[in-house]
Amino acid sequence: MTKTAIPYGFWPSDWTAEDAASASCDFAELRAGHGGVFWVQYDPADVRSTLWYWHARGLRSLTPPGFSLRSRVYEYGGGAFCLTDAGVAFVNEQDQQIYLQGLSTDAATPPIALTDDDACRYGDLQFDTRQRAILAVEETAEEARSEHRLVSVSLVDGSRSVLIEGSDFYSSPTLDATGQRLAWIEWQRPEQPWTSTSLWIAERTENDRWGAPRCLAGAAGNESLQQPRFAPDGALYCLTDREGWWQPWRMQDDSLVPVTGAAAAGCDHAPAPWQLGTVSYLPSADGALLLTRIMDGYGLLFEQDSQGNERQLAMEFSRCRQLAAGERHFLLPLTEN
Numbered sequence: 001m002t003k004t005a006i007p008y009g010f011w012p013s014d015w016t017a018e019d020a021a022s023a024s025c026d027f028a029e030l031r032a033g034h035g036g037v038f039w040v041q042y043d044p045a046d047v048r049s050t051l052w053y054w055h056a057r058g059l060r061s062l063t064p065p066g067f068s069l070r071s072r073v074y075e076y077g078g079g080a081f082c083l084t085d086a087g088v089a090f091v092n093e094q095d096q097q098i099y100l101q102g103l104s105t106d107a108a109t110p111p112i113a114l115t116d117d118d119a120c121r122y123g124d125l126q127f128d129t130r131q132r133a134i135l136a137v138e139e140t141a142e143e144a145r146s147e148h149r150l151v152s153v154s155l156v157d158g159s160r161s162v163l164i165e166g167s168d169f170y171s172s173p174t175l176d177a178t179g180q181r182l183a184w185i186e187w188q189r190p191e192q193p194w195t196s197t198s199l200w201i202a203e204r205t206e207n208d209r210w211g212a213p214r215c216l217a218g219a220a221g222n223e224s225l226q227q228p229r230f231a232p233d234g235a236l237y238c239l240t241d242r243e244g245w246w247q248p249w250r251m252q253d254d255s256l257v258p259v260t261g262a263a264a265a266g267c268d269h270a271p272a273p274w275q276l277g278t279v280s281y282l283p284s285a286d287g288a289l290l291l292t293r294i295m296d297g298y299g300l301l302f303e304q305d306s307q308g309n310e311r312q313l314a315m316e317f318s319r320c321r322q323l324a325a326g327e328r329h330f331l332l333p334l335t336e337n
Contacts, residue, residue: 279323
């Protein structure tokens with residue numbers, strides 16, 4: 001048999017570029033609620049990101065034809081949907097507006113547009129139960145550069161109000177369980193969110209407005225903070241790299257203090273915050289934490305109690321962008337090595 005030398009890259013194969021692309025289904029944006037689990041699934045077959053809902057009665061896609069879930073805030077997007085008491089609020093990829101969708105099986109009922117401004121993009125959606133509104137990062141293009149702010153959009157009538165503005169960039173609007181406190185991250189040009197950010201908080205006043213914002217950490221510009229989280233008991237946590245790694249710290253008497261055990265691990269507990277909406281750790285009411293950790297190039301999942309004792313819960317993985325907690329289980333989509 002005569003052998004023919006063929007240049008690298010031109011070898012014949014039954015595996016086509018279309019085959020490779022169609023195999024790249026992706027899962028992200030995991031949420032638990034309404035008696036089930038929700039996630040965004042990208043399917044290259046129809047080039048859409050659709051919302052899926054698994055519950056005791058089965059599995060189904062909630063996204064009707066003509067819609068696709070994706071935020072383009074900061075171009076990398078993230079936080080494209082959140083659960084509400086009326087169903088799901090999501091960002092539609094084509095027009096970047098926020099829509100409200102019920103969980104009914106009636107496909108003839110289309111999602112309702114809550115915003116209608118072609119100049120705006122939205123991302124990092126969170127539900128404000130107290131005001132029945134969606135909190136979001138809003139991005140607008142003004143005079144050759146983008147402007148950003150935190151806004152609230154009512155589920156009742158779509159009315160929009162500005163909550164926080166004045167800084168160049170915002171992320172992670174996060175409410176405590178009572179809706180009384182709002183925490184977020186902000187940063188200024190020319191910094192990136194992995195070089196220098198700050199952690200802020202505001203409290204509701206008696207007339208249900210937000211009081212004056214206070215900077216809790218990062219004012220000196222020498223650390224990167226991300227993912228503020230309120231535990232069910234009201235304790236505020238955040239990841240900071242002030243000791244060289246993104247590790248969980250907790251607010252105590254208006255100062256961040258390291259979490260026992262986790263802060264001594266000498267490794268990152270989150271990837272660089274390119275995208276909005278990442279959830280790489282979850283605090284519990286009793287001081288326990290569910291943690292993802294990057295060690296020697298691998299991702300690992302740990303459960304840690306309030307005394308710093310921990311155990312590994314999952315196999316090694318290469319990526320985990322979202323943790324979620326249901327009533328009885330922790331949930332995470334994994335990309336295995």
